[in-house]
Amino acid sequence: MKSIYLDHAATTPIHPDVVSAMVEVYQNAFGNPSSIHQYGRAARKYLDNARETVSRMIGSKPNEIVFTSGGTESDNMAVLGAAFARKDHGKHIITTKIEHHAVLNACRYLESVGFDVTYLDVNQNGMIDLSQLERALRKDTILVTIMYANNEVGTVQPIREIAALLENHQALFHTDAVQAFGMIDLDVCETAIDLLSMTAHKINGPKGVGFLYIREGVQLVSRAHGGEQERKRRAGTQNVPGIVGLEKAVAIASEQFLTKIDKYIGYRKTLCHVLDQHHVKYEINGDPEHYLPHILNLYFPGIQVETLLMNLDLAGVAVSSGSACTAGSVEPSHVLTAMFGKDSDRAYSSIRISFGYGLTEETVEEAGKIIAETVNRLTQS
Incomplete structure (x- = not known):
């Protein structure tokens, strides 16, 4: 059958060209990208090239890309990192009732430690009401996290309009673009997004790797303590073969x-x-x-x-x-x-x-x- x-x-399913790209790294660049010898420099080159490719895809600068283990870590890093970094400016967060659990459960955790979270309703098409979002905004709102497109029904939210609404507000804007990536033309500058989450395995890349876009100047509190990788924003030796697989998957998604x-x-x-x-x-x-x-x-x-x-x-x-x-x-x-x-x-x-x-x-x-x-x-x- x-x-x-x-x-x-x-x-x-992983694309064959992605597998080939990863095999090349496994065979030829096993060094630690933080090492200064030739093996480390070879791995670092792969890492830098991947950061360039990914940044071009979303219209960002290379130094605004932080590689992670996938969508859940990226969402947690954005939501929790922004909340704790900005708690002196307020403790109110806005999200929706249809977010991925990586966002919803992060918000519920924040509620347990003293933050106030508003969960926006959606209509029967799965769309938020911009006027409800506007009414929910408060002076102490520090973060709005609304997914780009829903992973269950596919509804695409009015991201540009949300970003415009927040233009003169202190709140950061995070969007979970895990399902939208590769299906929508994303540009973080045109839409004034502060934080954007992505994972490779949704676009024929490997599991266990993704990235978080962090607009230059945005401060997050790190949830992982260790080395100074990723400009001190995400400790841990980078998964170079996985990141190269992500890069190849992004390139294929862009071409097709x-x-x-x-x-x-x-x-x-x-x-x-x-x-x-x-x-x-x-x-x-x-x-x-x-x-x-x-x-x-x-x-x-x-x-x-x-x-x-x-x-x-x-x-x-x-x-x-x-x-x-x-x-x-x-x-x-x-x-x-x-x-x-x-x-x-x-x-x-x-x-x-x-x-x-x-x-x-x-x-x-x-x-x-x-x-x-x-x-x-x-x-x-």
Whole structure:
């Protein structure tokens, strides 16, 4: 049985060119980039080149990029680091109810140590209300952390408008761009973002590596104590092979940006067309205009998501019910609950389909038929 992977929002297969780039480093540059001898200098060159490549992708300066172990560390470093660095200016933070748990749980921790956090609502499309954000702003607000695009339903937030709203306010603006990176043209200067989180494994890079963009002049309190790597901002010997893998993945994402978006929009249309042909009852969760092209969150009335996921897996189609970080939990999606309310069955009857590297029009169509047949069978049983 041929398996079809439709869970690229959870993680992506590593690109062969990324593997080749990493192997080269493993074989030829094992030195510590902090060492001054030739082995260290060789590793340092790889590190510096990667920082240049990544910074160009988002319109930043190389010295504003801090390499991390991935999205969770980047989010924690931004949220906790900014909160403790700016606590003398206030203790109020604003976020949303649909953030990734790397942000939500960091905010909950901050509440436990005396910070005040406002959690913004979203509408049924998963979009925040800018006027609610404006009303929530206070003189003692020190940080606003709102994800660029949601990892479960794909809704893209009005990031430029949020940044403009904060232009004359003391609050720093952090955005979790883990899911948006490679799918949206990001420019941290044009949008006046202070902090931006990213991870490699969402764009066909290796797991365990990412970065945090920190605007020049922004101070964070470090949560890791050790050496003086990353300009004293993140202690620990850098993962040079992983960082080179990240660099290669970023370069590939940049080269394939437009063609990839067109391809994934086509996949969305194909899959929905197949469901329509088979008279499947479904609705799309998320914003109809502002969405990531590779994420398609579908609500199937009357279907229990656990049963559907199990049957699709047995049929060779891998999808998910939301964030991979809560996989295995029977709790409803916190994103869909925030969008539709705790009494809505959408949180229990929706799946996330996400497209990526290695798929074709034919495999997406085949997957659509399997999903349609499975849903119809479960509905009639």
